[in-house]
Structures are given as structure tokens and as C-alpha cells.
Amino acid sequence: MIFEELRTVKLPRLSGNRPSRPKDDWLLRPEPFRTGVYGTEHPHELVMDNGLIRRTWRLFPNAATVAFDNLMTSETIIRGVKPEALIRLNGIDYEIGGLKGQAEYGYLRREWVDALTANQDAFQCTGYETGPIKERFPYRRVSETEAAVWPPPGMSLTLHFAPPERAKELKGLVLSVHYEMYDGLPLLAKWFSLRNGSERAWRIDSFTSEMLAVVEWESPVETPDRWDYPNIDVESDYAFQGMTRKKANRTTCWLPDPDYTSQVNYDCLTPLLLVSKPPLGPGVTLPPGEAFDTFRTFELVHDSTDRERKGLAQKRMYRVLAPWVEDNPIFMHVMSDGADEVRAAIDQCAEVGFEMVILSFGSGFDMENDDPAYIKRMKELADYAHRKGIRIGGYSLLASRTIGAEEDVVNPNGAYYVHAPCLGSRWGRGYLQKMRTFLERTGFDALEHDGSYAGDICGSTEHPGHIGREDSQWMQWRAITDFYKWCRGSGVYLNVPDWYFLNGSNKTGMGYREVNWALPRERQLILARQNIFDGTWEKTPGMGWMFVPLMPYHGGGAEAILEPLSEHLDDYASHLANNFASGVQAIYRGRRLFDTEETKRVVRRWVDFYKTYRPILDSDMIHVRRPDGRDYDCILHVNPRLAHRGLAVVHNPLDGPLRTTLRLPLYYTGLTDAASIREREGTPVFYELDRTFHAEVPVTVAGKSMTWLVIEKPEG
Structure with a gap:
């Protein structure tokens, strides 16, 4: 040297x-x-x-x-x-x-x-x-x-x-x-x-x-x-x-x-x-x-x-x-792939301000179907959605399924999801090509990819995509991430319930247990806020999705679902408030978003609220008080670069009104001496901050309700 x-x-x-x-x-x-x-x-x-x-x-x-x-x-x-x-x-x-x-x-x-x-x-x-x-x-x-x-x-x-x-x-x-x-x-x-x-x-x-x-x-x-x-x-x-x-x-x-x-x-x-x-x-x-x-x-x-x-x-x-994790569209899961039903859902989304439709699991949608007639029908739906200003996507299951002995992973300990095909098998390679071809030919711009590659090791020496056990994990990871990177470069939105953010995915679960959405509606609401509170320690609001069971999901009966929507409007409104006020988008899974004009107005009101405050709601979250069903719970959105430096959301899970004094930690708003704070669209009130950058703000919240506080820099 x-x-x-x-x-x-x-x-x-x-x-x-x-x-x-x-x-x-x-x-x-x-x-x-x-x-x-x-x-x-x-x-x-x-x-x-x-x-x-x-x-x-x-x-x-x-x-x-x-x-x-x-x-x-x-x-x-x-x-x-x-x-x-x-x-x-x-x-x-x-x-x-x-x-x-x-x-x-x-x-x-x-x-x-x-x-x-x-x-x-x-x-x-x-x-x-x-x-x-x-x-x-x-x-x-x-x-x-x-x-x-x-x-x-x-x-x-x-x-x-x-x-x-x-x-x-x-x-x-x-x-x-x-x-x-x-x-x-x-x-x-x-x-x-x-x-x-x-x-x-x-x-x-x-x-x-x-x-x-x-x-x-x-x-x-x-x-x-x-x-x-x-x-x-x-x-x-x-x-x-x-x-x-x-x-x-x-x-x-x-x-x-x-x-x-x-x-x-x-x-x-x-x-x-x-x-x-x-x-x-x-x-x-x-x-x-x-x-x-x-x-x-x-x-x-x-x-x-x-x-x-x-x-x-x-x-x-x-x-x-x-940076693609900051793409946080409002989306609906439609429980049909029929042309009339999907168009009707697209129309409703456009009317109330939703931004994406995904053809859900259980809808009959099949992204692996490469029949020209099916591709043509899906392209017509995509064209219709785009004319309405709506992005459209579909669900596809990769793991948690078995294809056959020649195509599944060969592992004496089984697959992580019990069953899984090998992405290095002929089927696996063909599957990823079908996904890409479908997206290219139809113009679909979103994919919900369930059961993504979970690190399964495959001992097969016959699969064309890997030599044997030692290279099977690496080659399958390369296959799935190459596909996701192609999606990112093509502008395809990716809902993936695995941690693939650094390889192009947009969103994963905020942190939830599927069967909890079969519980009675009141229990769902508090558990949902707990999921959001806990999930946002490591995720931005846009990195995680929640769930709203408009139709039955994992059982539960009539007390768990929101249909008919107009008959459970208070609970529906509470779900909307939970999600939009936290900046977390949910899977609204069903056939429609509203069934009456009143229901439509409620949905539209919360969509408008989110879009009005979208920059601050999509910003980082400070955890003030975790939901416990015994007292108020509170989260605080912060961003020192915005005019709305903060937005605090306060929920009251109790039957009667709740009066309390919030001690809001405002350091990460960038405010140092004072803050201008208003409740909803009310009159701003001047608050001095203490030496630890906290403001003490009295609030009253009606029973089974919520409110929000907007924090800004004082004038002068």
C-alpha cells in the first residue's frame, strides 16, 4: 500500500x-x-x-x-x-x-x-x-x-x-x-x-x-x-x-x-x-x-x-x-368486486372525500386472475375511479396458504404462518409476475398484500429461484423486496402487515387483534384508542392502519357491527372521531359508507375535520394519557414548523361530563414562553408556559364524547 x-x-x-x-x-x-x-x-x-x-x-x-x-x-x-x-x-x-x-x-x-x-x-x-x-x-x-x-x-x-x-x-x-x-x-x-x-x-x-x-x-x-x-x-x-x-x-x-x-x-x-x-x-x-x-x-x-x-x-x-410513509390516504375496503357495487362505493367515497378504494378480502377479487376479460373489467373500474379522483387497489394473500408439495416451503419446522409457498418456486416466481402484470395492465395503484414473506427457510433443491436451504431466505427476501421497490417506483400504494417500510411499503397494522373487532361496539372504541396510543410510540400516524367493521368481521353478531349505519350512528361517529382525530386511517370494511343523508353528513364532517387539520394530524404524536375507561385520555399532535403548532385530542369515556385540567407538554411545538389555545373553533386563550414548557388548560368534555384544542403561537 x-x-x-x-x-x-x-x-x-x-x-x-x-x-x-x-x-x-x-x-x-x-x-x-x-x-x-x-x-x-x-x-x-x-x-x-x-x-x-x-x-x-x-x-x-x-x-x-x-x-x-x-x-x-x-x-x-x-x-x-x-x-x-x-x-x-x-x-x-x-x-x-x-x-x-x-x-x-x-x-x-x-x-x-x-x-x-x-x-x-x-x-x-x-x-x-x-x-x-x-x-x-x-x-x-x-x-x-x-x-x-x-x-x-x-x-x-x-x-x-x-x-x-x-x-x-x-x-x-x-x-x-x-x-x-x-x-x-x-x-x-x-x-x-x-x-x-x-x-x-x-x-x-x-x-x-x-x-x-x-x-x-x-x-x-x-x-x-x-x-x-x-x-x-x-x-x-x-x-x-x-x-x-x-x-x-x-x-x-x-x-x-x-x-x-x-x-x-x-x-x-x-x-x-x-x-x-x-x-x-x-x-x-x-x-x-x-x-x-x-x-x-x-x-x-x-x-x-x-x-x-x-x-x-x-x-x-x-x-x-x-418518505412515502407520509402518504396517508383515506380508504375504504369494499366487500364486492362486482362492477355496479364497486362503482357505487367509488361514488360514495368521492361524495364524502375518501381517497382510495380497496377491493377487500372476501370480496371475490382475484389479482391472480389473468384472464383478459377479467383484466379488462378491472381496468374499466380503475379508469372509473381515477375519473372520480379515487385511487383503487385490491387485496392479495401470499402466505397462510398452501399451493402444493412442489411449491410450498420445505421445512421440517413448517412455515411461520403454518403454510406458505416458496417465493423461489415456479409458483412463487409466477405469482409475483402476475401481481406486476395485473397492476401494469389495469392501472390499479394500490395493493394490500397480506401475509408477506415472513423469512421462511426452504430446503428444496428443485426450486428455480434458490439453490437450497442456505440461500433460500436471502433469495426470497430479494424477490419480495424487488417487487415492492418496483411498486414504489411505479407509485403503487402498499398496505403490508409486515415491517417492509425501508423497502417501499407505506403502511402496516397500528397494532390490533383481529377478533377484537367482533367485540361489542363500546369495547371496540376504547380498545381502538389504546391501539393507537400504543402503536404510535414507534409509528407515525400514517404508518399504521386501524379497522372499522361496517359488516361482520370474525363473528361477533349484531352488537359488534355498524350496519345498518343510520341505526348505530353514534358509534359510527365515535369510530370516525377516534381515527380522524388521531391522524390514523382505518379500514372501513363494508359495502357502503353511508345509508342516509344524516349518515353522509356525519362522515363528511369528520373527513372535513381531518382535511382541515391534516398537516398537524399527520405530524408526530405526544402521549399525554393512555385510555383506561376510568378517566379522560389524551394525545397531542405537535409540529414546530406549522401555524398549528399542536392539536390536543381529549376523550371522555364516562357516561357523564368530565371536568379536568390538562397539563399539556408543549416543548415539541417549539413554543417556549406562551401559547394561544382554543377549543375547537372557539376564541383563543393566552397561556403562559412553565419552566418545563407545560400549559395547564381547563376543559369540560361531555359524556361519551371528545373535544380538541388547537395550539398556536401567540400574536405579537
Whole structure:
């Protein structure tokens, strides 16, 4: 390696080594925090920094992360140097970069780094390049509510590596480790790519795309039954098998670090080695002339342990990485695919301001039907909907079904959803092509895709889409995410009850139990508000859907449903209030939205309310008081960038009127000294904020009713 090739003299210099804490709160004012790549006083060192986090690499004698700092808290994140990545090729393990010789792994002094040496058997750094962030995949913006910024603003850094000199058989392979740091939030992405410039094929048995020796979060002498992990959220786009981030996270591992022998825990089992790797494989073969990309790992550094603030940070991350989650259409599930019934539902949606119709499960709709006559009929319905200004889509079931022994996953433990076809089978490949063809030919612009790929492993050696067990998970994930990315680039809205947001899906369940919608109506209403309150800790309002059983759903009888709508108008209105006032759209499943003029007026009134306050209702939510059926419950929408800085929603589940004084936390509205607060469209009242940015507001709410408060900046 030549010294001059890796000098960072062309980069702007970052003066000083001591990180400084930011003066602004990035959740309120992200503009000052712009990403840069810098050189330092050391000739072989470079830094990515956005004022919130800073990561530092030495490039000689090999590339390695030598510092990772939380500038918001003035704390270091890592305590030691590890390889930048690991890869197993044809059964042999290789380190990517890294430096050796650190004797103590409890902490890392700057002067120690100069004495570290390169592992001659590792891939060696040959250079780097920087530039803007590139889009992960095409994104067609179809709604005015979606953010216009794509790709996200920030900077990228790529470190290039060549195989070790002594591994002559690896000649021609080029491995590049990629980093992205985003403007305005403490977030870093990492992945690597391998290009095969040799004349032979290579099997990628496994890989680790990130390895960090993180500072421990706790140091118990005895090994506890349950550990607390360091205050950093790590996830990847290799996610499946869950409606929540936690369940769908298949790649993040917190492991013991065998190099850290001086830790307090006697068993040396403290989980402080952060590793990001697939649970299996990938086990894929890389032919000559082709390239392989790993999944992307995203590292969100927190500046607080407060649950609300951490949730706001996570939601900001998704608004930046997946801006399509801000597309939050009002939609109906129609229980028919007959032309007359669907047109009637489209007409009703247009009359009351709904924006999307989805042909529901149980409607008879079949997206796998490629008969030309059926395609023609569906295209006519799509054309009719579009003339009315309505988007249209349909439901399709992937998992939870069996096709046959030759097409289903081959696994002695069964499938996650009991039964599932393999996406690498002939049927699976044909199914995804049918979905794409249907959408292209009909002009449908929404897909509700139930039972998406859930990570099933398939041991078949006969399926054309994978070789065997080891590559089956990777290849099926690639198949479904390639399809979802195509949908995103084509402007197709995706309702997917699994965590595929980072690969293009728009919405998943807010968090609900299906059979609860067969309970008596009054119980549904409070449970629904609990679902919304709990689901929005990690989801924006637009990321989750709720449910309204206009017709029977999972049984329950007449006391559970809303039909006839005019005879249960109070309960129908309460469902509408629950959903629209929270900014959460629900599946209104039935054959009609209204049956009388009075019903129509009620639906229209709540749609108009939502559209009047849509920007603030679609904004982030502060959790004031959880519904419990015993007292008021309250949520607070906040956005310091809007004229409506906040909108508080207060429900009274009791039979009689409820009088209380709300203590509204207004910090995230951006107001510091005072607020102008009005109830509904009433007269604004001036309130001073206390030292913790709270306003005490007296309210009276009628029995079995709700009200809302609009928070604005006082004039003058």
C-alpha cells in the first residue's frame, strides 16, 4: 500500500479533536446539522460529522473505525477497534480492514491508535471516495402529503479494499464498504458490496457488515437474567416476520466481546459487541463480472433515555429514510368486486372525500386472475375511479396458504404462518409476475398484500429461484423486496402487515387483534384508542392502519357491527372521531359508507375535520394519557414548523361530563414562553408556559364524547 494514495489532504480540515455539544435541538431545528467529510491533523485520518454524531477512520496501515462519538451527550460510543466487516468466501473467513494490537478493550486512547498494526490476512484499504447520497431505489411521489426530498440529504463515504497479497486466489475481487450520514438527525447507514472481477465464481457463505466494540450500558458482576443494551437503535432493511420493529429485526445482535477481558462481569458475557449479520447465509454464488450488495444497517444514536424522545427520533428516521410513509390516504375496503357495487362505493367515497378504494378480502377479487376479460373489467373500474379522483387497489394473500408439495416451503419446522409457498418456486416466481402484470395492465395503484414473506427457510433443491436451504431466505427476501421497490417506483400504494417500510411499503397494522373487532361496539372504541396510543410510540400516524367493521368481521353478531349505519350512528361517529382525530386511517370494511343523508353528513364532517387539520394530524404524536375507561385520555399532535403548532385530542369515556385540567407538554411545538389555545373553533386563550414548557388548560368534555384544542403561537 502506498502512503500517498491514502492521504486526506484534499478534504476540508476538522479543527480540534474535542467534540462540541450542539446548541440547537435537532428534533425542533434540524437545519444546522449538515454532514461533512473532513481530514484531521493526522495525515491518514478522516471523519464524517453532522454536528450530532461523528465517526472517525484511520486509513493506514489499514482502514478501521477508531472513534465514534455522540456529540449530543459528549460521550464516546465505542471502546475499541474491530474489523470494518467480515466475509466468508468458499468456506474461508476474511476480515475487511481493521487494526490489531489493542491490549485493553475497556477504553481506547488516541495515542494507542498510532501503534496498531494491520492484519496482513485481511482485505487491505486501497482508497476512498465521497459524494452525495444516492437513492436506494426509484420513488414516484403521488401525494402532496409526501416529503419531496429523495434521496435523503447527507453525504456518502466509500472505502475500497483489495484482497490480501498472500491470497492470490482472490485476485480480481474488489470490496467496497459504504457509509451514509444524514443531515439533521443522528443517523448512519452502512453496507458493503463485492464485485467479482476474477474468472471464477465465488460462494458468499456468510458476512458481517458491521462490528462495533460498544461501550457497555451496564456492568453487573453477576450475569443477570435480562440485559439492558446500549442506547443506540440498530436495524436493517433485511426485516420480516413482524408488524413491529423489534419483531422484524433479524440482523442486530448484541454479543459478548472475547477481547474485553477486564470487564466487570465475571462470566465476560456483557452484551457490548454490536454485530449486524443475516440469520442464515446468504449462501449465494457470485459469478464473474457480477456484484453483490449486502443489506443496509442503520444506526440511530440517542441523546436521551426518555421513551417519548426516543420514539420521536425513530419516527424522524422513518420520515427521512422512507418518505412515502407520509402518504396517508383515506380508504375504504369494499366487500364486492362486482362492477355496479364497486362503482357505487367509488361514488360514495368521492361524495364524502375518501381517497382510495380497496377491493377487500372476501370480496371475490382475484389479482391472480389473468384472464383478459377479467383484466379488462378491472381496468374499466380503475379508469372509473381515477375519473372520480379515487385511487383503487385490491387485496392479495401470499402466505397462510398452501399451493402444493412442489411449491410450498420445505421445512421440517413448517412455515411461520403454518403454510406458505416458496417465493423461489415456479409458483412463487409466477405469482409475483402476475401481481406486476395485473397492476401494469389495469392501472390499479394500490395493493394490500397480506401475509408477506415472513423469512421462511426452504430446503428444496428443485426450486428455480434458490439453490437450497442456505440461500433460500436471502433469495426470497430479494424477490419480495424487488417487487415492492418496483411498486414504489411505479407509485403503487402498499398496505403490508409486515415491517417492509425501508423497502417501499407505506403502511402496516397500528397494532390490533383481529377478533377484537367482533367485540361489542363500546369495547371496540376504547380498545381502538389504546391501539393507537400504543402503536404510535414507534409509528407515525400514517404508518399504521386501524379497522372499522361496517359488516361482520370474525363473528361477533349484531352488537359488534355498524350496519345498518343510520341505526348505530353514534358509534359510527365515535369510530370516525377516534381515527380522524388521531391522524390514523382505518379500514372501513363494508359495502357502503353511508345509508342516509344524516349518515353522509356525519362522515363528511369528520373527513372535513381531518382535511382541515391534516398537516398537524399527520405530524408526530405526544402521549399525554393512555385510555383506561376510568378517566379522560389524551394525545397531542405537535409540529414546530406549522401555524398549528399542536392539536390536543381529549376523550371522555364516562357516561357523564368530565371536568379536568390538562397539563399539556408543549416543548415539541417549539413554543417556549406562551401559547394561544382554543377549543375547537372557539376564541383563543393566552397561556403562559412553565419552566418545563407545560400549559395547564381547563376543559369540560361531555359524556361519551371528545373535544380538541388547537395550539398556536401567540400574536405579537
